[in-house]
Amino acid sequence: MRRILLIEPSYRNKYPPLGLMKISAYHKMLGDEVVFCKGTNLSLRQEKWDRIYITSLFTFYWNTTIKTIKYYLKSVDNTKHIFVGGPMATIMAEEILAQKGLEEITILRGLLNKPNMLDENEHIVDNMVPDYSIIDTTKNDYLTYNYPVSDAFFIHSTRGCIRKCEFCAVPKIEPNFKKYVDIKPNIENVIKQFGDRRDLMIMDNNILASPDLEQIVQDIIDCGFGVNNNDYKYIKDGKERTKKRYVDFNQGLDARLLYEHPEKMELLSRVAVKPLRIAFDHADDEFVKIYTRCMWLAAENNIKDVSNYILFNFEDEPNDLYKRLEINVLLNTQFENAGYRTRIWSFPMRFSPIFGEEAKGRKFLGKKWVRKQLRGIQCILNATHGVVGPKHAFFKKAFGENIDEFNKLIWMPEKYIIYRNENIENGNTDRWNELFCQLDTNSLAEFKSLIGDNVFVDKRSDNRLISKLLSHYTE
Numbered sequence: 001m002r003r004i005l006l007i008e009p010s011y012r013n014k015y016p017p018l019g020l021m022k023i024s025a026y027h028k029m030l031g032d033e034v035v036f037c038k039g040t041n042l043s044l045r046q047e048k049w050d051r052i053y054i055t056s057l058f059t060f061y062w063n064t065t066i067k068t069i070k071y072y073l074k075s076v077d078n079t080k081h082i083f084v085g086g087p088m089a090t091i092m093a094e095e096i097l098a099q100k101g102l103e104e105i106t107i108l109r110g111l112l113n114k115p116n117m118l119d120e121n122e123h124i125v126d127n128m129v130p131d132y133s134i135i136d137t138t139k140n141d142y143l144t145y146n147y148p149v150s151d152a153f154f155i156h157s158t159r160g161c162i163r164k165c166e167f168c169a170v171p172k173i174e175p176n177f178k179k180y181v182d183i184k185p186n187i188e189n190v191i192k193q194f195g196d197r198r199d200l201m202i203m204d205n206n207i208l209a210s211p212d213l214e215q216i217v218q219d220i221i222d223c224g225f226g227v228n229n230n231d232y233k234y235i236k237d238g239k240e241r242t243k244k245r246y247v248d249f250n251q252g253l254d255a256r257l258l259y260e261h262p263e264k265m266e267l268l269s270r271v272a273v274k275p276l277r278i279a280f281d282h283a284d285d286e287f288v289k290i291y292t293r294c295m296w297l298a299a300e301n302n303i304k305d306v307s308n309y310i311l312f313n314f315e316d317e318p319n320d321l322y323k324r325l326e327i328n329v330l331l332n333t334q335f336e337n338a339g340y341r342t343r344i345w346s347f348p349m350r351f352s353p354i355f356g357e358e359a360k361g362r363k364f365l366g367k368k369w370v371r372k373q374l375r376g377i378q379c380i381l382n383a384t385h386g387v388v389g390p391k392h393a394f395f396k397k398a399f400g401e402n403i404d405e406f407n408k409l410i411w412m413p414e415k416y417i418i419y420r421n422e423n424i425e426n427g428n429t430d431r432w433n434e435l436f437c438q439l440d441t442n443s444l445a446e447f448k449s450l451i452g453d454n455v456f457v458d459k460r461s462d463n464r465l466i467s468k469l470l471s472h473y474t475e
């Protein structure tokens with residue numbers, strides 16, 4: 001029997017560490033002792049382990065992840081018994097191995113989808129039924145973190161992706177497209193071993209690319225997630241109760257595939273999907289046409305909750321963000337007028353680099369962006385909790401009546417954006433506005449280049465208007 005410690009660094013994440021849950025199942029099957037902990041724990045560090053597995057997620061959690069690996073280095077006899085894997089480790093393996101003290105650790109890149117990866121045997125870790133007991137805080141004394149999404153089955157019905165988008169790390173993490181994974185045995189076994197879960201989180205990168213989509217949809221329905229058979233029964237206070245359960249494909253679905261194959265939308269509408277997320281990655285006319293058609297397809301197929309991921313701060317410019325948000329609110333109005341119940345929610349998604357130094361943090365600035373604009377967007381999104389709802393009036397209030405208003409808004413002092421009403425009422429916003437509108441083309445350019453870096457202290461100008469404006473940012 002080996003002693004196995006599983007660690008997820010203490011970063012904030014939504015879903016439990018599926019990779020570690022599968023590794024746990026694998027070791028328990030072999031009769032090993034397994035302990036899972038999130039973050040650092042002194043008593044676990046003081047013990048000796050035959051192996052420590054440390055998972056990783058986003059590259060921008062670099063610092064926490066590296067610190068965690070270093071923290072447990074002495075808890076094994078040989079540093080090669082520290083195993084590190086998951087998305088960040090796959091993308092940045094060289095950089096991790098270049099860290100002092102980490103040269104000898106074992107990094108396993110990508111999926112554990114072949115035999116002989118952890119030991120010399122035929123077992124395939126990726127196919128294991130995940131061990132949900134390790135994330136149960138009532139059963140695991142070392143876990144105090146509550147994952148925001150936990151009452152769900154976490155599954156893959158395909159792996160990899162057919163595309164190679166520059167902004168995406170999936171081609172590195174899951175390079176081969178596997179078109180079908182039977183989810184039924186997995187779900188049945190989870191229920192048998194750990195009890196039922198409410199929702200279904202489908203972690204696929206591009207489920208629509210599968211030629212077996214119809215079979216996958218049937219599997220989902222057979223597991224109790226059909227649009228008309230999605231009752232979830234549970235016991236509370238000794239009584240049986242029922243609520244609805246839903247499917248979340250969690251990644252943005254590929255609009256081009258829906259456009260080329262509208263019948264795929266009909267297939268999706270057979271499952272209790274909530275919400276249906278579509279990737280709105282580009283603002284060019286061709287893509288807007290494709291995206292808009294997809295949204296109408298969703299409405300025509302009676303899918304009520306639709307959402308979209310708007311990639312920004314990549315090769316786009318700020319206006320492209322406004323344009324895409326506006327397309328969505330206009331579509332909402334059109335749906336309402338046409339009698340459809342479909343409503344669209346938007347999630348602006350700031351691009352984070354996937355390679356190199358910049359991937360280690362979240363400071364990246366797209367070519368057509370300056371820091372103040374990015375910060376301005378962030379301030380607006382703070383107020384809306386990152387989501388932009390379907391109401392046109394609300395959108396206009398948050399992002400401005402039109403592109404010009406929007407371009408003004410994001411240059412406003414942060415506190416005027418965040419505490420909007422208060423500063424409108426006390427007249428600050430008007431005073432700022434009056435000055436800002438007096439700037440001619442040259443002085444506007446000077447002003448923007450002066451505060452573009454989002455730093456306001458020690459900034460000076462001979463221009464009287466600009467000096468006055470600056471005081472709004474520092475007082």
Ligand code: B12
Pocket residue numbers: 012013014015016017018019020022053054055056057058059060083084085086087088108110111112113125126167168169170173174203204205250251348349350351352353354359
């Ligand atoms: C699900 C998911 C999410 C979920 C949350 C995930 C979570 N766990 O909490 C949601 C939808 C919320 C999300 C959000 C975002 N995501 Co995301 N997401 C993913 C996705 C699809 C899967 C990640 C995951 O959880 N995998 C579960 C893993 C760990 O399980 P598994 O795959 O079965 O594990 C296998 C291997 O990884 C390995 N393994 C795993 N752990 C370990 C450990 C050891 C020791 C070993 C040996 C092996 C091993 O073996 C396992 C079995 O084969 C990935 C893409 C991908 N295909 O990886 C993007 C991805 C991680 N996301 C990405 C991005 C950019 C984001 C956002 C920043 C987008 C945005 N701009 O807002 C946000 C971040 C929000 C935030 N600040 O928290 C990028 C990350 C790029 C980067 N720089 O790090 C990825 C890679 C996708 C991409 N487009 O490139 N995401």
